[in-house]
Amino acid sequence: MKALIAVIVLFGVGAFFSGAQAQSLGWQAFAQVKSETKFFKNEGVYVVTPKFDQKIKSLEGMYFSLRGYYIPTEVHSDKWIVMSKVPMSQCFFCGGSGPESIAMINFKGKAPKFKTDQIITVRGKLRLNDSNLDELNFILDDSELVTAPSK
Numbered sequence: 001m002k003a004l005i006a007v008i009v010l011f012g013v014g015a016f017f018s019g020a021q022a023q024s025l026g027w028q029a030f031a032q033v034k035s036e037t038k039f040f041k042n043e044g045v046y047v048v049t050p051k052f053d054q055k056i057k058s059l060e061g062m063y064f065s066l067r068g069y070y071i072p073t074e075v076h077s078d079k080w081i082v083m084s085k086v087p088m089s090q091c092f093f094c095g096g097s098g099p100e101s102i103a104m105i106n107f108k109g110k111a112p113k114f115k116t117d118q119i120i121t122v123r124g125k126l127r128l129n130d131s132n133l134d135e136l137n138f139i140l141d142d143s144e145l146v147t148a149p150s151k
Helices: 002-012 019-031
Strands: 034-040 045-051 063-071 080-084 102-107 119-128 138-147
Touching (some): 019 063, 063 102, 063 138
Antiparallel strands (some): 034 045, 063 080, 063 119, 080 102, 119 138
């Protein structure tokens, strides 16, 4: 039944995806998100934030897979990692890609150890963020490692 609901939701989001693209749903959906500049009064800063439309909001809470590159961060956690659609030299933090090219991956348990730019696939539940500056815009909660080929 859940698979049928996922297919119905996918068709409901218009020209976003075909059923065969469900495994790479995330990066394609993230790329469709527009942005706006908002002022965060408590921090006293203007920040470019995502402007989530109904198409992307309809995907929130769905489980799907993301394949990408492990990106190390200065903030270390044993529960979450940052993943990028592109290698570190091209990623949002170092290479000028947009915020749609990165995701925060919150694991169910302890996060596995990876090497920089190691290609991994994870599966988790999408959560969207446009207001917490301590997290990324796209988050996969309850994530599990699907594959991690050796580097």
